[in-house]
Amino acid sequence: MTPHDLAGAPPALHRRNQAAYRHLAALLASADVRLDGQRPWDLHLLGEGVPERILAHGNLGLGETYMDGLWTCQHLDQLFDRLLRADMASRVRSLSTAWHHLRARWLNLQTEPRAWQVGQQHYDLGNAFYAAMLDRRMTYTCALWEGARDLDEAQENKLELVCQKLGLQPGMHVLDIGCGWGSFMKYAAERHGVRCTGVTISAEQAALGRTLCEGLPIEFRLMDYRGLSERIDRVVSLGMFEHVGQKNYDAYMAVAQRCLAPDGLFLLHTIGRNEPGHGTDPWIHRYIFPNGELPTIAHIGHACERRFVVEDRHNFGADYDLTLMAWHQRFEAAWPAFAESLGERFHRMWRYYLLSCAGAFRARDVQVWQWVLPHPGHTGVYRRVSAP
Helix, strand or coil: CCCHHHHCCCCCCCCCCHHHHHHHHHHHHCCCCCECCCCCCCEEECCCCHHHHHHHHHHHHHHHHHHCCCEECCCHHHHHHHHHHCCHHHCCCCHHHHHHHHHHHHCCCCCCCCCHHHHHHCHHHCHHHHHHHCCCCCCCCCCCCCCCCCHHHHHHHHHHHHHHHHCCCCCCEEEEECCCCCHHHHHHHHHHCCEEEEEECCHHHHHHHHHHCCCCCEEEEECCHHHCCCCEEEEEEECCHHHCCHHHHHHHHHHHHHHEEEEEEEEEEEEEECCCCCCCCHHHHHHCCCCCCCCCHHHHHHHHCCCCCCCEEEECCHHHHHHHHHHHHHHHHHHHHCHHHHHHHHHHHHHHHHHHHHHHHHCCCEEEEEEEEECCCCCCCCCCCCCC
8 A cells, every 4th residue: 555545535524423433433542543544554534434334344344345445544464463453353243243153153164065165266366366476386375484585485495394394205195285386296396206196176276286397296186175085195284274164174184184194294284363263254254265264273183183193383473474465565566467357446355355464463363383293103203393
């Protein structure tokens, strides 16, 4: 967001509901955010009805009014950092949010037929779009920034760390559950001499991944993870568990257990949340990741019981703030090439997605965990691998 976005705003808006305006202004003030303020993180109104929609619909209303161009903010990431540190969501409880959480509690929103929705809505947006936003390997998960000069190096740091944690050796067979465009598989095959099988629910990812990995011992399968059954030396899942859902954690871990060789290692990399609940943010659910759900440590630990030993758990969630800001910078630089086909409402939606998530990781409202999980009967001592 640039200052010129504020320049065209009317100096004063006719507000039909002064009570809603005052109530929202008081709520925001508790997070050191001013309504119609001019600081980089202040929320500045550009149209009618914004306070009413935010108070009625919570973050769904906040996100949709931003997409509609009814308010602006110079630095959305700073705004969300403040809102989340002040626990603003607990102060704005809406019927739409409550209904979203009730649906997630009572319904299985991540059944096998529904699992394909996120592929079609999110990951199949277009390979050129993601290539412009991501690093050169097209790695769509949190990077590891210590010692890195740029996004490419930070993502290679993460990929190498995963390989080291798994103890990859030439000739091993690795299963990648939720393989994306194959960035991990390609890196592991080239640098560590393994062969890989990856599964994805995105046709676009599978098509480009096969091209990018041509000539390497890598297989892409367009399928849901629940159909996997063969025994494999190592299993890895980077940024896919967020699409599994509480009602399917047990089934997911059963698949990983039956696919992992008795002396193998399973590495699970996932975003997680600090508090229990059901479903994800309703705006994220509607516009970005349909049917997603973030786990807690307790959720994962319970699903691992009688299946895996938790040898290591590593949190580097603060690095996702830097990753998302790097993606946002690349997205904005590349936007002119996509403006005509995707439109300004998409532009604002994607900006809101990237920067609100950056603010959430900066506030430590959400985390990134890597779990190393062998079978209970795994022999030997696992030597923890530290980040570079």
